[in-house]
Amino acid sequence: MKGKAFETCLILANETIDEGIFRLSVVWTGPEPRPGQFFMVKPARSSVFLGRPISVFSWQPGLGEGSDPNFGPGVLGFVIALRGKGSIELAGLQADEELELIGPLGNLWPEVDPRARKPVALVGGGVGIAPLAFLARQLPPASFDLFAGFRSRSYGIEGLEARTLILATEDGCEGCRGLIPDFLEPHHYSAVYACGPDPMIRAVVQACERTGTPCFVSMERRMACGVGACLGCTVQTKAGNRRCCADGPVFDAKELLFDE
Amino acid sequence: MSDNTRSAPDLSVTIAGVRFANPVIAASGTFGYGREYEDLLDVGSLGGICTKGLTLEPREGNRGIRLHETASGLMNSIGLENPGIAAFMRNELPRLLGLGPVIIANLSGSRIEDYAEGAALLSEENADGRGVDMIELNISCPNVKAGGMAFGLCPADAASVTAAVRSCTKKPLIVKLSPNAGDLAGVARACQDSGADALSLVNTFKALAIDLRTQKPVFDNVSAGLSGPAIKPIALRMVWEVADAVDIPLIGMGGISNAEDALEFILAGASAVQLGSITFARPSAMTETIAGIENWLRLHGLARLDGLIGAAKPQNESQNDK
Numbered sequence: 001m002k003g004k005a006f007e008t009c010l011i012l013a014n015e016t017i018d019e020g021i022f023r024l025s026v027v028w029t030g031p032e033p034r035p036g037q038f039f040m041v042k043p044a045r046s047s048v049f050l051g052r053p054i055s056v057f058s059w060q061p062g063l064g065e066g067s068d069p070n071f072g073p074g075v076l077g078f079v080i081a082l083r084g085k086g087s088i089e090l091a092g093l094q095a096d097e098e099l100e101l102i103g104p105l106g107n108l109w110p111e112v113d114p115r116a117r118k119p120v121a122l123v124g125g126g127v128g129i130a131p132l133a134f135l136a137r138q139l140p141p142a143s144f145d146l147f148a149g150f151r152s153r154s155y156g157i158e159g160l161e162a163r164t165l166i167l168a169t170e171d172g173c174e175g176c177r178g179l180i181p182d183f184l185e186p187h188h189y190s191a192v193y194a195c196g197p198d199p200m201i202r203a204v205v206q207a208c209e210r211t212g213t214p215c216f217v218s219m220e221r222r223m224a225c226g227v228g229a230c231l232g233c234t235v236q237t238k239a240g241n242r243r244c245c246a247d248g249p250v251f252d253a254k255e256l257l258f259d260e
Numbered sequence: 261m262s263d264n265t266r267s268a269p270d271l272s273v274t275i276a277g278v279r280f281a282n283p284v285i286a287a288s289g290t291f292g293y294g295r296e297y298e299d300l301l302d303v304g305s306l307g308g309i310c311t312k313g314l315t316l317e318p319r320e321g322n323r324g325i326r327l328h329e330t331a332s333g334l335m336n337s338i339g340l341e342n343p344g345i346a347a348f349m350r351n352e353l354p355r356l357l358g359l360g361p362v363i364i365a366n367l368s369g370s371r372i373e374d375y376a377e378g379a380a381l382l383s384e385e386n387a388d389g390r391g392v393d394m395i396e397l398n399i400s401c402p403n404v405k406a407g408g409m410a411f412g413l414c415p416a417d418a419a420s421v422t423a424a425v426r427s428c429t430k431k432p433l434i435v436k437l438s439p440n441a442g443d444l445a446g447v448a449r450a451c452q453d454s455g456a457d458a459l460s461l462v463n464t465f466k467a468l469a470i471d472l473r474t475q476k477p478v479f480d481n482v483s484a485g486l487s488g489p490a491i492k493p494i495a496l497r498m499v500w501e502v503a504d505a506v507d508i509p510l511i512g513m514g515g516i517s518n519a520e521d522a523l524e525f526i527l528a529g530a531s532a533v534q535l536g537s538i539t540f541a542r543p544s545a546m547t548e549t550i551a552g553i554e555n556w557l558r559l560h561g562l563a564r565l566d567g568l569i570g571a572a573k574p575q576n577e578s579q580n581d582k
Contacts (some may be wrong), residue, residue, distance in 0.1 A: 002299040006543045042541070049329055049488055050541050086329075102300065102543060222327045224334060224540040227300065229292035231312070231341045232327035241320055241341060246296070 004227070005030030006102045008044050012075060014093050017155045020082040021127060022091050023057070026099055028076040033059050035135035036218060036250045039103030040226040041078065043089055051102060052086040053223045053233075053245065054078045055131040055195070057156060076101075079156050081127040105226045106249045109135050109193055110216055112143070116190035119163055123147040123204050125180055125196020129156040131218050131249075132195055136160040145189070149180025149200065179203070186213035194218070194253075205253040215253035219244050269557035270564045271550065273307075273531050275509045276432035276457035278393055280307035280362050280532055282550050283565060284522065287513055287536030288313055288366035288396065288436070289338065293352040294359055300543035305550065307532060308362035311348065313398050315368050316378045318344035322403060324480035328469050333488030333515070334537050335467055337403045337479045340368055345381045357390050364434065365392040367425070370407035376424045383429040395431045397422065397456075400438030400463030402485045409463070412438035415450035426455030434511065437461040439491075439498055445505035452506045460511035460534065461502060462495045488537040489515045496528055503529025503570055517545060519552025526565070527572035 012025040024041075033039070033056045040051030058077030080087055093099070109131070112120050122132040122144050129148055133156050136144060141161035148157050148165065152173045157165065166183050167175030176183065181203035186192055194204045195218035208215035221233035221244040228246025235244045236257040242248065271282035285308035291297060294309050303309070321341025328335040343351070348365075356363045365382045369375040375397070385391035399412035399421055411421045422435055435451040437444060439462035448459055464485025469478040478484075495514020503510055512530030516522050517538040525533050538545040557565060570576050 004299045006300050049332055049334060049537075100542070222325065224327050224336070224537070225290070225296070226540075227292075227296045227543075229296040230290060230327070230336070230540060231321065231338050232336060234321070234326060234341075 003031055004103055004105060006100070009099050009101050011093055011095055011097050011099055013095050014091070017079070018153050021155055022080055022082075024078045024080060024090065024093070024099070026076045026078070026101070027073055028101065029073040030101075031104060032061060032074070033076065033104035034108050035138055036109040036131055037104040037106050038131075038226075038249060039076070039078075039101045039105060040223070041090065042086075042100045043093055044098035044100050046089060048086045048089055050086075050224055051100065051226065052090070053105075053220075053226055054080055055218065055249070056104065056134050057130040058134060058137070079127055079130040079133075102226055106245055107247070109218075109250055110191075112139060113190060118188060118190040120144045121147060121184060121186070121189040121192045122162075123180060123184060123192060123194040123196070125149045125200040126151065128194075128196030128200075128218070130195070132193060133157065133160060135193060136162065147180050147184055149196070150174070181207060186215070187211040189213060191216065202258055205256065205258075208253060217251055217253050217256065218249045219251055220249070221245075267563075269554055269562060270566075271554060271557070273566050273569075275511065275531050276394065276434070278362055278432055282307040282553070283526065283532035284546050284550050284553075285362070285364070285511065285532055285534045286310060286539065286546060287534035288398065290536035290539050293348070294356050297539070297543060301547050304360040305547055306361040307550075308364055309356065309359070310364040310366050310396055310534065311352070311356070312342055313340045313366045313368040313401060314342050314345050314348050314378065314382070315340055315370075316345055316374045316381070318342065318347065322481060325478055328478050328484065330467075330469065330486065330488075331490060333486050333490035334540070335469055335479070335484040335486050336464070337481050337484035339403045339481075340401060340408070345378050349381065349384065353392065354386070362393045364394045364396045366396045366398050366436070368398040368401055368404075368408060370404070372421050372424045374407075375421055376428045379425040380428040383431050392431065394434055395425070395429060396434040396436050396460060397425050398436050398463070400436050400440075402438070402440060402464055402466045402483065403481060409438045409440060409466075412447060412463075413441050415443065415446040418447045419450040419454040422451045422454035422456050432457045434458045434460050436463055437502070438463050439495065439514070440466045444498055445501055448502045448506050452508050456508060458509045458511060458531075459502065459506065460513060462491075462498050462514045465491055465494070487515065489517055491515045492517075492521060496524055499525055499530050500528040503573065516549075519549045519556055522549050522553060523556060523568070526568050527570070529570040529573065531566070531569050
């Protein structure tokens, strides 16, 4: 079976879920996505040239009868932040319009060790919650703590069955006031899974380094192809250049080199 | 219905003695080593595949941002990241040779000696007498500090590197030209006179983007190479002009996105075309282009594609009527 496909897909819904944040629901008939993976996403009628790499937030398989459980059709959900031209175009799309998707792309979050005596921590910053929410829905209930940080209001964390939810906002509107890495004590966990803005990732990686806790990070880069051909999305690692799209987006934090 | 439309039109073209099943070639740097797109298109149906630019030594490529989208285009500053020719021959070439399309190794370097040694290494053949089908000599990469495009900017430099590589390989030799040359026709003639069997054009245009947030250039190298639909009409004009300057076959490229674009380049004098950036946006673009060319030939009752090469040129008009 082929691992990825290029398809034109129907949009079921496009909802604003916070200021500058929207959720797109799309019918996908290609190979089933798994937590950690992303798609190159572009409106079928578009003034931008390339798709944008967007992590899978949710996947609801089995739309329609007699479908292969490992294959669509199903409904893909993306949570997207308004950033630039590409995301602004995506935000303006409506139900019944079409998207062009390439995917599912990239590697997976590492398996959570079922024998580990400690739970895992999922740490998301802003729209970085998306790939963690997809993972959380596939983990046994209460097997993980969820650390979710936002600017002002939370989104994308409804229905996630965390043992404990640690919610922080920068302005204190919801949950604790502060930055989410300040609340993380990695030694309580068998592993930390993180996605979010660069400063947050650095803080989480440093905290995990201090306690020797395994840490896995979903990285973000500008991409053109999404499949490992163009070498545009380089992530610097101790073993040399890696392609964010094809060798990642999930990397073992101890392999990563951060610029000064 | 004429006889021509009953059987499938013949899309094959021959360049420097190498037969391509159709004129659509994956451009260097946009198709990895042929493996990355296997799930997304029928790689075996392509006319040819150009490898990512190869250098004698492994290269890490450039630091900082490497991609920047523009209106109908893409700027890149990858900087020839590649595993080196020896690793390519060992790890990638055996698979590539089994795919079917003509395999073209794109060769780059910083010094003439490196180009020459690289060409010799790329010309080695396995026990079955198989190796790369052609070499595309890259004298047009705008993203490396030494060599690369520097060799493609003036006729004398282009001649010396072409001659040096020519003396080290019996493989059919394509020279890939830079649109940044002041006298492109002169560079083209110099390559022809120094032993090139064919020319491919154009590589990316040297371009600039500035980040308003930092008020600094987006790319560490300041400039980067612009590709994509934005450059197509300029590239087409350059192919037209170079077709008047040389007698060897041309492979046209620069923003080609579909069969209509490809046919324009062929009518302007290209024997084949390369598609690059469009594959990133639309992985099916090359296979759609092949199908679109075939359809167009059927619609026009033409049995063969190769009769269209350069047919838009005034001097070829009478020939077309035959």
